[in-house]
Amino acid sequence: MSRDLSTYLVTDAGLCGDRGVVETVRHAVDGGISVVQLRDKGASDASIVEQLIALSEVIAGRALLVVDDRVDAVLEARARGARVDGVHVGQSDLPVTEARRRLGPDALIGLTANTPAHLDAVRALPDGTVDYVGIGVIRPTTTKPDHPPALGVDGFRALAADSPVPAVAIGGIGLADVAALREAGAAGVAVVSAVCAADDARAAARDLRRRWTGRTAPRVLSIAGSDPSGGAGIQADLKSIAAQGGYGMAAITALTAQNTHGVRSVHVPPAAFLGDQLAALSDDIYIDAVKIGMLADADVIRTVVDWLAMHRPATVVLDPVMVSSSGDRLLDARAESALRELARFADVITPNLSELAVLAGRPVDGWADALQAGHEVAADTGALVLVKGGHLAGPTAPDALVGADGVIAAFDGPRIETTSTHGTGCSLSAALATLRAAGSDWPEAVHDARAWLRESLHAADALDVGRGHGPVNHFAGLWRRAGVHPRYTPEQIREQWWASIAGIRGDIDELPFIRALADGSLDRERFLTYLAQDALYLREYARVLAEAARLAPTPGEQSFWAASSQGCIAGELELHASWLTPETGVTAETFDSEPSAVTSAYLDHLRATAFSGDYPTLIAAVLPCFWLYADLGTRLHAGEFGAQVLDPGHPYASWLDTYADPAFAEANERAIDLVTAAAAAADDRLRPRMHRAFVIASEHERAFFDLR
Helix, strand or coil: CCCCCCEEEECCHHHHHHHHHHHHHHHHHHCCCCEEEECCCCCCHHHHHHHHHHHHHHHCCCCEEEEECCHHHHHHHHHCCCCCCEEEECCCCCCHHHHHHHHCCCCEEEEECCCHHHHHHHHCCCCCCCCEEEECCCCCCCCCCCCCCCCHHHHHHHHHHHCCCCEEEECCCCHHHHHHHHHCCCCEEEECHHHHCCCCHHHHHHHHHHHHHCCCCCEEEEEEEECCCCCCHHHHHHHHHHHCCCEEEEEEEEEEEEECCEEEEEECCCHHHHHHHHHHHHHHCCCCEEEECCCCCHHHHHHHHHHHHHHCCCEEEECCCCECCCCCECCCHHHHHHHHHHHCCCCEECCCHHHHHHHHCCCCCHHHHHHHHHHHHHHHHCCEEEEECCCCCCCECCEEEEECCEEEEEECCECCCCCCCECHHHHHHHHHHHHHHCCCCHHHHHHHHHHHHHHHHHCHHHHCCCCCCCECCCCHHHHHCCCCCCCCCHHHHHHHHHHHCHHHHHHHHHCHHHHHHHHCCCCHHHHHHHHHHHHHHHHHHHHHHHHHHHHCCCHHHHHHHHHHHHHHHHHHHHHHHHHHCCCCCCCHHHHCCCCCHHHHHHHHHHHHHHCCCCHHHHHHHHHHHHHHHHHHHHHHHCCCCCHHHHCCCCCCHHHHHHHCCHHHHHHHHHHHHHHHHHHHHCCCCHHHHHHHHHHHHHHHHHHHHCCC
């Protein structure tokens, strides 16, 4: 594979601080660093060897590892099992020809070059002696105080144009220089303090990668079988990759004769031919991500394993095609064993439930057991597992990203009623690989891939392809808009936002306050404390709603928010006063308590949003106070928390009745409609801002129910 020199980290123990070099490198490689150069001039060879071994373990082949000058240390670290790719040699260090002789033809050898004379010397060397030159410094830097005069971008451009080998810019580079240096001909940019001194090395590396990538589409390779009907296999993968803004490539493992009714026959070309395809691609093209699908037999799988072991692409998503839709095993025991070995090279595995059972080596019974099986597979392989509940019965289709320590992120949504589901697994995994290569972290990538796939499933029947299980509509969103980001309907916004606070809602249900309120065992003083804080909240919430009315763009919205504001004062506060100040009604005494830290924090969030003048974000922030209360009231009065709540003698009956008041339920639906319509009409910058305000307010609601 052509070596990726683009994002190059030079370590500095002093700048890494208490976090240390090894942990800094771990996080930086997670963020997309492609080359790590260990620089520790004062360390002994023995110390360098130990550091190289430790770095090799945390890098795990995801980036290239080189060291300043220390050829003996490289050889010793390799002898002890470490993967060390080569050395970077300075002008005053050992001859570069000696480094090449001792490390062999496959080692990565870099050489510092700051002048035209240095480049002339490189040209005079035998071909293949030097793989790249490090040209700099670009800006003055304190990490190398004895540096030559700074070249600047223009000085680098002149030397890079004259270099016979790829040129990496190094020295004093800030993130603002990255795009200009790439345009000036850099094969990569080497940074020190921009990552080592960053509070979050992973985030800094991601930022560096994004700035380097610019508008370049992620280059994603699908290794899978061919589906002539276009709904699955490499055809689906290439559509999915393109729909996420990536550039797709394909190495074909098998040819099938199939349509929307099923597979009629399969032809598997010689595994050596697959090896030729992979070699041809990786010799010329840097591959950002790999999606692996149908692998027909053990020889094919072994070919892919060998290629992955040699080239270690940054992102690997494995969709383990092991069980047919009819439940038949597609691989023999030897191939299944080889696939388990392959799984250890994956970052994420995306099995359906039948395939998850094969990987776990046991039956899977229900969603909870599926999550446990995903945990077992993740612990065994070191990969994350996307556990998919699409094959379960029921009205929802849950998914969860699971690691060795348990669930990382959970996703849910109503089941989409369609028979056009051919190739959904292929499509999701290819989209996931592309989004990750574009810079998303894994939970973000799963969220966005699911949103896109659900959009494509909603529009699938409109394609009208075949008389069996048709394909998903990969480009439905792109055909409807000029972009690659999903545009949602209000109904989809409602579904997604409600699902996004599922964890918060679950937490609220389990709070002792809610449970004791439901069964009537809640201490009266604690209830009055809650009411006193809620009165303070409602007084200010009414003002926030009045501000929403002032900002509302239509008379209907203005009327609704104004009526809601008036209802807080004339209805809800009167109920509070009946408990807090029954003799005097709503008076100053009703608000006599000091606001708690929780109350103040919630009100600060609402006031800050209100007085920003951003109407859509404001109404998103006030929505949880409608939606969470209405939902809780409906379920309380349905007996979900026990039958005691329906007892007329319940000590808090008058209060609980307000939770399920039909007028409040109607107001809640109107609020949801207004907010989701605004979010559906918002652009890709405003919509996330609205959602964030909604989630933060939901978190404040949870905290408010837990007042002590």
